[in-house]
Structures are given as C-alpha cells and as structure tokens.
Amino acid sequence: MNGVTAAGQRTEAASQGRVSRARQWFRRAAGSGGHERHTMNLIFKSTLAAAVSWWIAHDLIGATSPAFAPFSAVLIMQVTVYRSLWQALRYVGAVSVGVVVQGALGFLAGPHLLTFVLVALVALALGRWRPLGSQGSQVATAAFFAFSTYVAAAGSAQRWSQLGQIIELVFIGCGIGVIVNMVVLPPMRYRSAEYGIHTLAHSLCDLVGDMYPALREGKLDEERTRQWRQRAVQLGPIAQQAQSSLHTAWESTFYNPRRLRRRHRPRTFSGYQAVVDALERVAYQVTSMTRSLDQWGGTDDASHAAAFTRAYGDFLASLAHISELLADIEEDHLRDQSQELCRAAAEAQQCRDQLEDDARESSLPLSDPGRPYGILMAEATRLMDEFQHTCDVLQHGVDQADTGDADSSSS
Incomplete structure (x- = not known):
C-alpha cells in the first residue's frame, strides 16, 4: 500500500513539475524576446x-x-x-x-x-x-x-x-x-548578433579570468594547464555559433519592412562582423597560448619564471577586462561602451609594453626555441593586436553611425 502511495506521489510531483515548466516557458515567451x-x-x-x-x-x-x-x-x-x-x-x-x-x-x-x-x-x-x-x-x-x-x-x-x-x-x-x-511580426534577429558576441566573449573572459590569477601566483601545475587547454579547444565551436548567429541576424534584415525603422543597422552589423571575426582569431590565439603553457608547465629557472608569469598574468587580467566589456555590449549603449573599450585597450597595451620591457631587462632567452618565453611574447602581441582591432572597429562603427544620423538630420 505504501509503495502504491509513493508511486502516486511521484507521479503527481512529476505532473506538477511539467505544469510548472510549461508555465515558466509561457512566462518567458510573454516577457522576453x-x-x-x-x-x-x-x-x-x-x-x-x-x-x-x-x-x-x-x-x-x-x-x-x-x-x-x-x-x-x-x-x-x-x-x-x-x-x-x-x-x-x-x-x-x-x-x-x-x-x-x-x-x-x-x-x-x-x-x-x-x-x-x-x-x-x-x-x-x-x-x-x-x-x-x-x-x-x-x-x-x-x-x-x-x-x-x-x-x-x-x-x-x-x-x-x-x-x-x-x-x-x-x-x-x-x-x-x-x-x-x-x-505579421516579421522576424528580426538583431539581438542574436549581440547574443553570439556575448557568448563568445563570456567564454573568453571565463577562461582568461581563471588563468591570470594562477599565473600571477606561479601555479602552473600540469592538471591546471591541461584543463585550460581543453577549455580553449571548446572556443572554436562557440566562435562558429557566433558567426552563425550574426549571419541569421544580418539575413533577417533582407526584405523586412521593420529594418526601415533604424537606418544605421547595416553599419552596426558590419561592426559586429568585425568584432566576431576578431574574437574568433583571439580564440585561436588563446588556444595556442594554453598549448604553450601546458607544454611548459612552469618548469624553468625559478626567478625568471616567477617574474615573467606574474607580468604575463597582469597582461591577461587586462584582456579579461576587455572580454568582460564585450560580453555586455548593446547597440543602444554602444557609444559609451566603445569609449570604455578604447580606454581598456590602452591599459592593456601598457601592460603588454611593460611585459616586454621586463622580459628584456631580465635577459630572458626569448630566442631559445626550447623555452616558451619568445612564443608567449609573440602570442601576447597578437592577442593585443586583435583586441585593439576589435575596439577600433567598434569605435569606427559608432563614428559612421553618428555621421549617418547627422546627414539624415541635415537633409
């Protein structure tokens, strides 16, 4: 008898769970896009x-x-x-x-x-x-x-x-x-473009955000670096999904009467495309960087390694900040966000320059192919270039939108 009662309670609980999930689904459908x-x-x-x-x-x-x-x-x-x-x-x-x-x-x-x-x-x-x-x-x-x-x-x-x-x-x-x-409600997928950028930038921010504290503390054990490398490999499919989301968003403007409401959208999409392209290249550079760190494992001269990884951690912290800003990008606030991104990029450039100066002053073997210093420095330069390019194309898109709006007002 108790078994029958327990089975009935489980069935009732499962039924209530389905009803609850259905209600949540309809609430999300009514309350969000x-x-x-x-x-x-x-x-x-x-x-x-x-x-x-x-x-x-x-x-x-x-x-x-x-x-x-x-x-x-x-x-x-x-x-x-x-x-x-x-x-x-x-x-x-x-x-x-x-x-x-x-x-x-x-x-x-x-x-x-x-x-x-x-x-x-x-x-x-x-x-x-x-x-x-x-x-x-x-x-x-x-x-x-x-x-x-x-x-x-x-x-x-x-x-x-x-x-x-x-x-x-x-x-x-x-x-x-x-x-x-x-x-009837012509589909517009503007937000899917931003969603793709958010997802990719969040993934980069999470990974780099886990890396720089460990680098600052010199904790490059094998298990940790292997996890970084495995997580970095997953960035490739996320970047492809971001490209697909952007393509769908751009495609939704074709033959759609709703696109006439906001004339600067094409410029926004061209900027977003450049951002996704740059973040995709960043993902590949991060993957290469984690591979180098995993192969190295911090097994080198203690004084050289500690100073270098500490400075490299500071540099990655500045990149994590840029990724965090990109993860919250919105077209309605793009002007202020682009300015903040440019300031963050300037700070990251200073960190990279400081990293290079420290590497030269400490006489690190940058040209030794058996050690990772030269490779990591090259990857830092590429990462900085891609993040700087991302900030530049966003700022350029905002400037173009402002110019287009000014021309429309004057005409």
Whole structure:
C-alpha cells in the first residue's frame, strides 16, 4: 500500500513539475524576446498562414486536394523573411519538376507499376540537383502525389487539370506563407548578433579570468594547464555559433519592412562582423597560448619564471577586462561602451609594453626555441593586436553611425 502511495506521489510531483515548466516557458515567451518568443511567433504565424491557405484552397477554389496549400505555407515559414522567400522559390521549383516528370512519363507510359518505377528513378535523380538545395527531396514527394492523383482521375482532361491544380495550390500556400511572414511580426534577429558576441566573449573572459590569477601566483601545475587547454579547444565551436548567429541576424534584415525603422543597422552589423571575426582569431590565439603553457608547465629557472608569469598574468587580467566589456555590449549603449573599450585597450597595451620591457631587462632567452618565453611574447602581441582591432572597429562603427544620423538630420 505504501509503495502504491509513493508511486502516486511521484507521479503527481512529476505532473506538477511539467505544469510548472510549461508555465515558466509561457512566462518567458510573454516577457522576453528570446527563443521562446520566437517559437511562439512562428507557431502563431504558421497557424495563420495554414488557415488562410486552407480557406482559399477549400472554400474559394474548391480544390480536390486542398491540403497542398496549408502544407506549403507551413513548410516555408522560416526564421527570416529572406529564408522564407528563398525556400519558397526552391519548393515551388521542386514541386513543379516532380509534377512535370510524372505528367510526361504518366501520359507516355500509362498508369502502370513500371511507370511509377521510372517516375521514382527520374524524380530521385533530379532531387539531387544542387539549385534545389534542401527542397530537392520534394521532387520525389510531389511526383508520388501527382502519380496518385493521375491514377485516381477519370480521364485525360481531369488528370491535366488536377496536376495543374497541385502546382497552383503550392503557389498559393507559398505566397500566403511569405506574405504572412513578411507582414505579421516579421522576424528580426538583431539581438542574436549581440547574443553570439556575448557568448563568445563570456567564454573568453571565463577562461582568461581563471588563468591570470594562477599565473600571477606561479601555479602552473600540469592538471591546471591541461584543463585550460581543453577549455580553449571548446572556443572554436562557440566562435562558429557566433558567426552563425550574426549571419541569421544580418539575413533577417533582407526584405523586412521593420529594418526601415533604424537606418544605421547595416553599419552596426558590419561592426559586429568585425568584432566576431576578431574574437574568433583571439580564440585561436588563446588556444595556442594554453598549448604553450601546458607544454611548459612552469618548469624553468625559478626567478625568471616567477617574474615573467606574474607580468604575463597582469597582461591577461587586462584582456579579461576587455572580454568582460564585450560580453555586455548593446547597440543602444554602444557609444559609451566603445569609449570604455578604447580606454581598456590602452591599459592593456601598457601592460603588454611593460611585459616586454621586463622580459628584456631580465635577459630572458626569448630566442631559445626550447623555452616558451619568445612564443608567449609573440602570442601576447597578437592577442593585443586583435583586441585593439576589435575596439577600433567598434569605435569606427559608432563614428559612421553618428555621421549617418547627422546627414539624415541635415537633409
């Protein structure tokens, strides 16, 4: 009896947990512009496009297979207007090719099994045509549906009419889907560009933030440096995700009426692209630096190593500060943030110059390939150059935006 009661309590707790998570999901969808909101908008717009497409196909036209229209409308509902339009063109092309293949072979060979085999063979081959992209599989799908319609039709005139109607319904569904996506809450992914920068900069800040205290204290044990190296390898995929987020954000402006509200967006995106590119190069340099530290492990002359790692830790601390600032970047506060970044970059440059002066004064063997000093100094220079370039392109983007706003006001 107790076992049954306990099982019932666990079931009730699991049910309450699901209800709680569902409520949290809807609260996030209603209160923020994140993934949940985008998902909710996409579901709403897909439902609207499907309903309008069905009404036109079923009630106005009286089509024999009206489901083609809402299916097409939902299929091409994408995260950006540009992607919806591009996928609609590909889908219409794939369906048209499939219907034409079936029509030609069907009327030449008749409704036989051999004809279906030929239709499948040709349609599957044409589906690999590169211009059709991800919609290539729809060639065979359309051909199979067209063959079913062809077999069920009574005569040649009806067969031609119904095959033509399939293409008409696909045009209607795709057209409705693109219009709804463009007019009703057109998706804008500006924030995804910033989110990609935030994620990459946070990852860099976390890693470098763990490194510089240990370097200052000279604690370069093997376990610690190996963990740094493993974490640095993970920066590559994060940088690729940032590039993908930026591409989606930039793509969302194409054919989107909402882009007219803020004219300086293209300049902002060009600046963000330069930032992501620079941070990606920084990620590779950090990976190389952690590899050098892991191979070295601090096993060198104690006085030389302690002084060098302490100065190197100070330099990395200044880079961690820049990464922290980049992790909070927002377009609405970009002017003040860019100025703060420039000041942080100037401080980092002073730390790097001090590191170089200390290395020369202490007569470190910078040219000895068996020791890491020269390699780490070179990597410090590259890291500084990339962070300085990041700050410069942001400041340049702000200056361009100010110039564009001034020109617009004067005109």
